[in-house]
Amino acid sequence: MAHYDLRVDEETLEPNQYFKIRTQAVQALKGMGEDPYPHKYHVDMSLTEFIGKYSRLQPEDHLTDVVLNVSGRIHAKRAASSKLLFYDLRGEGVKLQVMASSKFYTSAKEFEAINGKLRRGDIAGVRGNPGKTKKGELSIIPIEMTLLSPCLHMLPHLHSGLKVKETRFRQRYLDLILNDYVRQNFVTRCKVITYLRSFLDQQGFLEVETPMMSQIPGGAVARPFVTRHNELDLKLYMRIAPELYHKMLVVGGLDRVYEIGRQFRNEGVDLTHNPEFTTCEFYMAYADYNDLMKVTEELLSGMVKHITGGYKITYHPDGPEGKACEIDFTPPFRRVSMTHDLAKIMDVTFPPPETYDSDETRKFFDELCSQKRVECPPPRTTARLLDKLVGEFLEVTCIDPTFICDHPQIMSPLAKGHRTVKGLTERFELFVMKKELCNAYTELNDPIKQRELFEQQAKAKAEGDDEAMFIDETFCTALEYGLPPTAGWGMGIDRLTMFLTDSNNIKEVLLFPIMKPDDNKAAAPV
Template identity: 55%
Template structure:
């Protein structure tokens, strides 16, 4: 079978990366040296009984520790005494349930053990303390909770096996415990085991229990290790799950139907964004990863599904920064026989009630943005929220009168906006279209005003190719954007349902695309055909889940709220940081 490896490269058996033959030999020699050092350390005289378990191993570097630990586990696999990777261990209750049940006051006294109760728990060992080889204390962690294991040989069913099993355990191992609920002499809730079993060994040294995992790069690349070491990380993702669950229940209670739409399509539409391109081999066809589910959801509304929503991933081939990731989670819903004003009310009520649910009734959320000298931003989600009219606020902040709304698309207005940006040092890269220039001005003058949640309204039609024209202000459309902490979190409008006007808007977008704006949308004939069958008066809404979670969990970087954020390949990081590269191609 032909190899997929590049010519002249070999696979490192430990890291899995593809490297040169010379580099492979160098690493093998280094590992042999590390293994000899590890064996020498392991053969050293045993430490005093009061020392922690595996004290000598704690002095090894990570490579030495891995080599020694891997050899030990390989020998166990060969002898099966015991099997280090058993198939099953019966767990009678979770650690959280155990702590809740047996921590009740007066149930177990200090130094007491409930001999008539037997439980079996499992979890990961985070700390080991020894008092000789007959008494050891373990901190057992699981599901965000911990309990002490008070392992005394006097409680063991088989004392010899008990001692030999204890000698196998290291920090980070997953173990099973069968024993009795108890309390130590100092009154700490514990489990006193009659037997313990190794369920899955950890071959690597855990970071220090005292200092934890501090390196940000490692936390994002090895989220499993971050979750092991950082309770705060676990809490962020528990909150994320609660937010998504609350959002679903809120929409379901309003009579919305959750649906799923395609991830790939022949036209990248539904949002002004640069798409990813992929290829379908069987059809020999280039496709786009979706930038938004909007056009599909509106087709469903045409089909009679009056209230639909979707929560899922979208993909935008754009920059990565503190608030942007190339793939993110979006919620969009479409509500027939509603307009933008109905959705503003729904947005306010949704988020105020959600924050009260998360914060025990309070509407106040504090946020500490990165790079702001620790400045604290205080948001109040209590309704009603402040509303900023885009053109009126820009006129107020810049001190100039803007052209009439029905001329905001013209070349004259483009010159006006260019001059205004130069005057106020507002940077805008090419192509400097009217929409992009206006967006940059809004970013400098209006968005910073929105600390507590607020709405920006009164968008020009040139910025909103899918929104319905304003019913009383020519040249503007019925659209609002929600902002907090100066960042957008939602976007909504009264939907354009006129197929003739929609085609003209799409064609204008196509002209902008030809002029170099690769974020502009093209003409979607399928969607126009759907509109020709009749879309009822409808309002549509979209919200970025990840950015909302950032604000609700005081996370200054979007990578904190994504389990697996986009990262540069490790080789690229190694070339710029001087660190040894890890597995090839890892993101």
């Protein structure tokens, strides 16, 4: 047992030394016929349930007639004497004290043996009685403790925590062990998805699953990931959006469908973008974008109130040390017209929307971007130039939820033309804290017009716009069978979760975000 007792001060050991000693100790246990990794441990009650049931005990109570098994990870070990030790057992985001006294064990030898094995970070099972100390701290008083899985690395102390983001995101398991708020972030994310499903199910929507790989990436303007099927010798694209599949389902008579799932876009990584992200999309026959604005207000305001208790949340856009902003999700949400309000803010008269596909209009916006020093890398198409201007002057005004409506047709190749203003579409994007959260429109269901717009996208792609759409013949054929009047909607779940958890980095709400290769893989975990 010499190796396992670690007679030297553990805190003075280098991480590699600690790992070596713990590994040797585990091997020593195996050599003595003990199994430090048992197959099963029966747990009678979670730590949360234990605390809820026995927190009303009085100081010095000791329920000797109640014997329970609980388990968790040891975060602290303190010796009051050779015969009395205290452990902090943590799990499910809560802590329970273990008050281990030799007088409640069958023998002093057994007491010394198990307490000589257990270290901070180990997962342990505790069989014992509920009780409270003289000072009134709820505890489990063990008659038996079992090592369930040893921790071979030195666990950082909770008071110093794990704060280095690089380590937190690469070793999320360690982040979850040490930072309770991280666990809560993902509990909130789960609540968002649960509420979404419940809301849409109650509205009569059917949840569907569509392909993650296809021969043509469609449904959005984005750069796709490319892969290959070896057996078929076929180039495939990872899904950038499920939209075209969903609309084909509506053609087939599934009038209300939705999908919560992953999208993949071969784009940059920053505070609000990850190449792999989660969306919810739904399609609703016999509805238009006006209907979906009302649905969006009802859904989001109800969700925020359900999760937080009110319509207003506090958000720090620049991180915990930055200035706090209040976001008010009280319906109805503000509405602005994209080109009309952009021209008003810039104090410029724009060309008529019906001319937006002309070269003269492209030159106008090209010169306007140059004049306003708004950067737009090539190709400098009208759609891209206008998008940059909107981001620079209009989106920045959207703090509380704001619908930016009526996008030009050249920016919306899948949206139906506006019923009163030629050149615009019946589309909206919902922005919160200057960031896009939702995108929706009355769907274009004219197959001839759709093919024309796809051909315009193909022309843009030929000119160097690698985010432009492909022509999807399968989808065009489906439209020829008749898509009823339909409205479609999509929302980024990651971004919404960022707002509800006061996170300004998307990596905080992704369990395993994409990271650059680690050049120091052999380094200690902390």
